[in-house]
């Protein structure tokens with residue numbers, strides 16, 4: 570048996586196509602959605618992610634505004650750039666690309682974002698609304714990776730209600746908000762949120778119908794940890810040197826042999842990454858629609 574692939578590229582493409590008509594409608598009403606990005610420093614991975622986000626915007630008809638600051642930027646510089654993005658009428662939503670270079674207080678910078686322009690859903694007000702919105706009724710942006718994971722499972726009809734989800738990783742952008750999202754009314758999963766100090770990780774994964782691995786430990790998740798037929802989503806990514814070619818290569822948190830046991834497998838790359846980008850666009854469109862209705 571080989572798992573059904575949860576194809577993030579194809580699913581993201583479907584999401585983007587659906588957004589195009591909403592964007593056209595917004596434009597017809599005189600609202601032009603615009604995504605801003607703030608990138609500090611010259612980390613190559615961050616540069617390539619930000620470049621990808623601008624390409625996505627061009628593809629669907631969202632304007633994009635890019636602010637790049639050098640590694641030498643001070644916290645005052647970052648603060649000033651965030652103030653500009655909050656004030657800019659052409660920016661309807663924006664992100665501060667993480668991680669910021671050492672020396673900047675990320676949480677303090679996220680707090681400066683106008684919650685109405687928070688395209689990542691990482692401002693404390695929006696994270697608070699995620700906690701408060703047990704019924705899922707609050708109109709706040711959701712963090713993009715958790716939203717992308719749920720959207721992909723839905724589109725492949727993977728059952729969630731009453732199922733056991735084991736999340737590996739408690740980070741701000743994936744694990745922590747994902748536990749809150751999956752346990753909302755309407756989704757109704759039971760979640761085990763695990764991390765580096767979890768006593769018996771294999772046992773926690775073995776009980777899961779859905780496994781989300783978001784830690785950045787190459788091939789951590791082994792085939793004998795997986796309940797046969799479970800859905801496995803590989804989110805963590807590590808750049809490793811290929812021993813034979815000497816070239817850099819991307820490796821996920823899930824051992825490829827898991828495909829022989831799982832029912833569904835979201836690969837990495839090609840899975841949750843493209844969905845994360847699609848949900849960012851969706852957040853920008855939603856924020857622009859709310860602007861229209863205010």
Ligand SMILES: Nc1nc(=O)c2c([nH]1)NC[C@@H]1CN(c3ccc(C(=O)N[C@@H](CCC(=O)O)C(=O)O)cc3)C=[N+]21
Pocket residue numbers: 617618621664665666667668689713714742837838839840841842843844845846
């Ligand atoms: N404020 C903020 N918001 C983020 O959403 C955010 C962030 N900071 N910092 C870094 C992480 C990482 N992240 C990815 C998004 C898409 C892919 C993606 O599309 N990856 C492609 C491959 C891309 C490649 O080859 O490098 C794939 O999985 O197929 C990957 C990683 C968003 N993040």
